[in-house]
Amino acid sequence: MIEALYYQKKENRSVRCRLCPHNCLIEDGKKGFCGVRRNEEGILYALTDSRVVSIASDPVEKKPLYHFLPGTSAFSLGGLGCNLICRHCQNHEISQSRDDEAIGKLYTLEPAKIIREALDRNCAMIAWTYNEPTIWYEYISTTARLARKAGLKTVLITNGVINREPLGELLPLIDAYRVDIKGFSDEFYQSLTGFPFLEIVKRSAESAFDTGVHLELVTNIIPEMNDGEDQTENLILWIRDRLSPSVPWHVTAYHPAYKMNRSATTLSALETIRKRGLDAGLKHIYLGNVYSSAGSDTVCPSCGTTLIRRTAFSVIENIMDRDSCPRCGHKLEMFQYM
Ligand SMILES: [Zn+2]
Incomplete structure (x- = not known):
């Protein structure tokens, strides 16, 4: 440590x-x-510096990130702990563990070894994921600096709950920031995560966007909690007006987990929200945790051509001409090549 x-x-x-x-x-x-x-x-x-729970080589689409080096692999690392207590956490065994013995049982993975493993597995990037990565701050900073030198990209899969100053120091070392925006009211944040941190999360996403870090957003839709028209409408307007209509927004289905047992989100509920966003002018809204080809393909916002077809986290076809549509020439905000 x-x-x-x-x-x-x-x-x-x-x-x-x-x-x-x-x-x-x-x-x-x-x-x-x-x-x-x-x-x-x-x-x-x-305590968990260089101490890891799990590693895997995952498709970048699984993070999910759809506009960042599509079709490549992310060397993914997860650790212990979290600074929220989400009632529906899928990874609560690691995020909510407060057991000192568990820390003692983690295995050691030094930053230089991460870089070697990622290169050996032909990964394009290192992703900190599974639990909240910002509480691994020192480990991430050190590893991200080495990743830069080795030509690897770096990705944070985060809840966005971090203070302004440490985030400002970290963002220049990070290439993609995939942040959960869990809902759009402090009351909702309080009831789901235990804390009213909406403004902090918004500020994190805005900082990443303003710094030029590639940004994608995820909202897990929970029936009768954050699927109402007022909350989703305000969230859509914030994405469109404060960020950009081109920021990819992943709208995912909730499934019962941890302390929450209400029934899962239906595909039609997600489709309603997707339509609301598209009608308001958002360009890329993807559906997750459900089967929907319309909600997983990338479509040219200008001419409607399907540019990238995906299934179960893999790219089946990508007809883009670098970052543009081959049919109409429209340029997408997509990070296609290293
Ligand atoms: Zn087009």
Whole structure:
């Protein structure tokens, strides 16, 4: 374990962590809310630095990222802990683990080894995913710098709950930012995740977009919680007007998990929201966790030609001429080649 970044020493050997908006005041011997940053005698340590739960070589489409090097593989890493407690978390065994023994059982993967493994497996990028990566801040920063030198891209699959200053330092090292925008009201965020962090998440996405980092958004639609017209309409307008109509938006179906057992989202509910977004002018709305070819293909927003056909996270056909439509010449905001 190494000393953490972004904290302040306080009286009686306590520390204030400044990484995320919890701004935890941590007493000597205790951990922060995320479960992976511990105060030992007035020094804050990153307990899971270079400690990994799972690695895999995944299609980039599985993240999901549809406009970033389509058809390539992402060397994907997951760790322990999270700074939210989402009631429907699919990965709650790792995200909500607060067990010191579990940390002791993680295996070690040094940053240089990640780069070698990713290159050996012909991956185009390194993706931090499965649990919340920003609480792995030091590990990500170090590895991302090495990735740049090795010609690998870097991707964060994140909930966007991080303070402005550390995010500002991290974004120049990151090529793609795939952020969950879980809903569009603080009440909803509070009830689902335990905290009213909507504004923080919006600010994260806006920072990534303003910095020129490739951005894609995901909203998991939960029946009668965040599928109402008012919430989705405001979210659509924010994407269109504050970000860009070209930012890909993945609208995914909720399935019962962890502490939530209401029934799963239907395809028709997702299609209604997709239509709402397309009618408002959004150009790329994809459907996830359901079978829908119309919701997984990339279509030229200008002439309607199907440019990329996908099934089950793989690209079956890609007829794009670099980043343009071969039929009408329309240029898409798509990161096609290294
Ligand atoms: Zn076209």
